[in-house]
Amino acid sequence: MIAIRSPSDFWAGLLFIFFGSLFLYHARGMDFGSALRMGPSFFPIILSGLLVLIGIVTIVRSVIVGGEPITKFALKGMLAITAAGLLFAVLVRGAGTIFAVPALTLISAAASERFHWRTALIMATILTIFCGVVFVYGLGVPMPVIGTWFVE
Amino acid sequence: MDVITDLMLGFGTAITPLNLMYCLAGVFLGTLIGVLPGLGPVATIAMLLPATFGLPPVSALIMLAGIYYGAQYGGSTTAILINLPGESSSLVTALDGYAMARKGRAGVALATAAIGSFFAGTVATLLIALAAPPLAEIALKFGPPEYFSLMVLGLLASVVLAHGPLLKAIGMIVLGLLLGLVGTDPNAAVQRFTLGVPELSDGLNFVAVAMGMFGLGEIIKNLENESDRSALVGKLANMMPTREDWKRIVGPIVRGTVVGSVLGILPGGGAILSSFAAYSLEKKISPRSAEFGKGAIEGVAAPESANNAGAQTSFIPMLTLGIPSNPVMALMIGALIIHGVQPGPSVMSEQPALFWGLIVSMWIGNLFLIILNLPLVGLWARMLMIPYHILFPGIMVFCAVGVFSLNNTPFDLYVMVVFGLLGYILIKLNCELAPMLLGFILGPMMEEYLRRSLTLSRGDPMIFLHRPISAALLVLAAVALCLVLFPWFRRTRAAAFAED
Numbered sequence: 001m002i003a004i005r006s007p008s009d010f011w012a013g014l015l016f017i018f019f020g021s022l023f024l025y026h027a028r029g030m031d032f033g034s035a036l037r038m039g040p041s042f043f044p045i046i047l048s049g050l051l052v053l054i055g056i057v058t059i060v061r062s063v064i065v066g067g068e069p070i071t072k073f074a075l076k077g078m079l080a081i082t083a084a085g086l087l088f089a090v091l092v093r094g095a096g097t098i099f100a101v102p103a104l105t106l107i108s109a110a111a112s113e114r115f116h117w118r119t120a121l122i123m124a125t126i127l128t129i130f131c132g133v134v135f136v137y138g139l140g141v142p143m144p145v146i147g148t149w150f151v152e
Numbered sequence: 153m154d155v156i157t158d159l160m161l162g163f164g165t166a167i168t169p170l171n172l173m174y175c176l177a178g179v180f181l182g183t184l185i186g187v188l189p190g191l192g193p194v195a196t197i198a199m200l201l202p203a204t205f206g207l208p209p210v211s212a213l214i215m216l217a218g219i220y221y222g223a224q225y226g227g228s229t230t231a232i233l234i235n236l237p238g239e240s241s242s243l244v245t246a247l248d249g250y251a252m253a254r255k256g257r258a259g260v261a262l263a264t265a266a267i268g269s270f271f272a273g274t275v276a277t278l279l280i281a282l283a284a285p286p287l288a289e290i291a292l293k294f295g296p297p298e299y300f301s302l303m304v305l306g307l308l309a310s311v312v313l314a315h316g317p318l319l320k321a322i323g324m325i326v327l328g329l330l331l332g333l334v335g336t337d338p339n340a341a342v343q344r345f346t347l348g349v350p351e352l353s354d355g356l357n358f359v360a361v362a363m364g365m366f367g368l369g370e371i372i373k374n375l376e377n378e379s380d381r382s383a384l385v386g387k388l389a390n391m392m393p394t395r396e397d398w399k400r401i402v403g404p405i406v407r408g409t410v411v412g413s414v415l416g417i418l419p420g421g422g423a424i425l426s427s428f429a430a431y432s433l434e435k436k437i438s439p440r441s442a443e444f445g446k447g448a449i450e451g452v453a454a455p456e457s458a459n460n461a462g463a464q465t466s467f468i469p470m471l472t473l474g475i476p477s478n479p480v481m482a483l484m485i486g487a488l489i490i491h492g493v494q495p496g497p498s499v500m501s502e503q504p505a506l507f508w509g510l511i512v513s514m515w516i517g518n519l520f521l522i523i524l525n526l527p528l529v530g531l532w533a534r535m536l537m538i539p540y541h542i543l544f545p546g547i548m549v550f551c552a553v554g555v556f557s558l559n560n561t562p563f564d565l566y567v568m569v570v571f572g573l574l575g576y577i578l579i580k581l582n583c584e585l586a587p588m589l590l591g592f593i594l595g596p597m598m599e600e601y602l603r604r605s606l607t608l609s610r611g612d613p614m615i616f617l618h619r620p621i622s623a624a625l626l627v628l629a630a631v632a633l634c635l636v637l638f639p640w641f642r643r644t645r646a647a648a649f650a651e652d
Contacts, residue, residue, distance in 0.1 A: 085569035
């Protein structure tokens with residue numbers, strides 16, 4: 001049984017192979033061309049081949065050479081930050097600043113162990129007003145205050 | 153003297169009320185955001201970049217440079233006051249700076265950092281003015297093969313001189329190069345790797361990518377353990393170094409400036425390596441080496457001068473060759489391209505006002521830094537008191553609005569979120585993000601130079617070895633790579649980055 005002695009190398013190698021293969025897969029339909037006339041997939045195929053190779057060597061190394069373990073992931077943080085960002089993207093045009101900014105603030109704030117409803121609500125209010133005044137009116141960022149879902 | 157005339161032109165450009173104001177605003181905003189824990193110069197610049205889009209190119213670049221120095225200095229403030237370096241370049245400053253702060257000498261440490269930075273900035277600015285024109289002259293003679301080889305050298309040297317596992321760093325470069333190719337192939341007008349998403353036909357937006365990896369990725373990382381911090385702001389009123397302090401810092405400042413200026417020019421060197429190298433040099437030659445780590449003022453003066461000198465001279469390869477030596481320069485190149493300026497040796501001859509204006513404004517920026525920071529240090533200290541759980545939702549809002557305002561499309565926000573997650577996972581896997589961003593910026597350029605080289609040689613890849621300059625550059629790259637494989641160099645490299 002082969003033991004993985006460096007988990008971070010092992011997973012990094014796997015990630016490299018994954019991305020390399022992904023680019024190889026999507027390059028398959030394109031013209032490779034020749035060295036004289038490089039096609040659109042010439043450089044990408046060379047690079048993704050290299051990336052897969054580096055991935056394989058990294059994995060082999062991870063079995064032979066020891067390395068650091070992977071520390072615990074901040075799952076709550078990953079989830080909240082992702083959700084907050086995505087929700088903001090969905091809401092910013094349709095619902096407008098007065099919904100998107102509080103949603104972003106509250107959900108990302110919830111990632112913290114010290115999350116507290118009252119502070120979070122105060123922050124959301126301050127940030128929303130700030131965004132409205134500075135970004136929308138001051139700098140002219142085209143974020144509607146109230147989105148297209150509510151106002152035509 | 154040509155340099156004098158050129159510098160006068162620079163002064164003429166930089167000292168307009170408007171540009172002075174942008175420079176000041178840049179330094180102020182850069183420090184304001186850079187002082188916030190967990191936000192390094194890359195994230196700070198990415199966050200403030202959209203604010204400069206509306207400005208004329210000269211003003212935008214002047215403001216960005218100001219933001220860079222501000223962010224750098226802000227990071228040092230954070231390192232000294234709460235022992236939480238925002239970026240690795242202020243890591244060594246934290247050792248003695250924080251120790252000084254604990255002894256109630258935070259004010260002196262901050263003043264030393266500012267004075268050292270100013271001296272280093274002045275010297276480095278002169279160095280740029282002297283070194284850039286001849287370098288650009290040489291670079292103008294470069295053909296596509298030379299550029300391709302130069303990029304290979306630059307990318308490889310950036311990981312050799314950085315710390316961390318080498319093979320994974322090279323993997324990150326390649327991944328970055330590939331991601332940089334997403335979008336329309338300029339030659340065949342074919343969509344590449346866009347997965348059928350129309351928004352991707354212009355490629356991934358590099359600000360969204362940088363903000364995701366260096367902004368969001370960092371936030372998630374910081375959420376891993378939210379420890380209590382306390383800012384040591386006790387006696388900030390007393391900032392002036394004593395006569396004894398002055399005697400002790402002159403040498404380290406001068407030596408730090410030299411070390412920083414030299415290392416800053418090297419790809420991947422920049423501010424980080426400079427500060428480490430200057431610190432270990434001082435520790436070796438100082439008669440008080442036992443005091444290092446316990447609040448030796450030399451341990452603040454040397455790395456702070458070095459990182460500022462390095463930050464400045466890293467502009468040299470960017471301005472003369474159009475090649476970024478660190479992620480901050482990658483962002484600068486991105487900003488130039490957005491403003492319609494193709495970075496490279498021709499910038500100096502075609503846009504002398506922009507070039508010399510920027511150089512002079514670097515010096516003015518450093519002047520503002522010292523004028524601004526000594527009186528405002530109380531404000532920065534107060535910024536530090538904001539607990540992280542209050543702070544990061546605000547940072548999220550700034551990142552999100554900033555990225556949205558790039559093209560006014562939610563799509564860039566999705567890119568930012570995806571790269572935030574990816575960035576965090578890569579940090580966890582001990583993969584460095586900086587080489588990936590360099591690759592990302594250089595990807596399309598490298599492909600183009602490869603294509604042109606191979607057309608020149610009728611498809612013969614040996615052209616890279618037949619042309620002498622190109623061959624020399626590739627040999628240098630190979631030597632750099634081989635060096636790492638030798639045990640003694642590996643030990644030195646590990647020692648240079650060892651914290652103590």
